[in-house]
Amino acid sequence: MELTFYIAAAVAVLATIMVITRFNMIHALLYLVVSFLAVAVVFLTLGAPFMAALEVIVYAGAIVVLIIFVIMMLSLTREDVEQEKAWLQPKLWLGPALLSFALLAELVYLLVIAEMPAAPAAASYVDARAVGLALYGPYVLGVQLSGILLMAGIVGAYHLGRQKKKVIHRFLQEKEPQKERSAAI
């Protein structure tokens, strides 16, 4: 079980590195799916099988498919990949990467010197029953707030994603035929 955790962790880190270095968006998304699946395996080895299932269904399933649909709607071409390559010069990413590595080194140092409290004697396995009982017991207000948040997300996505019809006054129509054509498309 321990070896499974380490292999899955290595796969997750490598897949995430591949995600942030790809120029093609679809390639990056495929690596992102691998990264999420590896994190799901990590959850499984940590003793949270319900969360592993949710990770596969929601993250690797729904969210990635949503992003893929949007990329398909944007109909990106080979020029976009070339432009992405031109945007990602080493002199651009070197500074942020070095500063982030400094922060990570500090985090590692603090984690290494910290005295972790010992785990309770009971096995660290929390099944879905305990999660459900706590979710609809003390955390029921959070569930209701999540419902409100999802409602706001749906309404916001509908409102923002709507393509508004451009209304051009008839006096302006002959001056700007270009705009009218783009509005008709």
Next chain:
Amino acid sequence: MTTIPMETGLLLAGVLFMLGLISVMIRRNIIFMLISVEIMLNAAGLAFIVAGNHWAQPDGQIMFIFILTMAAAEVSVGLALILQIHHQLKTLNSDAANFMKG
């Protein structure tokens, strides 16, 4: 169930979060920035799961469920915004959207 030390799980979460942070800083494409935010949220959820399972309490997993809900709502609104930006500016460059006009 397992003998994985808590530090290892937190380190994995920290590394994943840092990779997402680097990506959201160096990318200019807004879809890549959204993907990086997803990576960071996932790493935060991983830290919650690790901590929750260390003490054998369900609270960490419940926080992960809330993070999952938030990520779903965030990605739907973010993708709608990306569609609008692409429709209006004809580009995915985030620098192109730095002008405000009422």
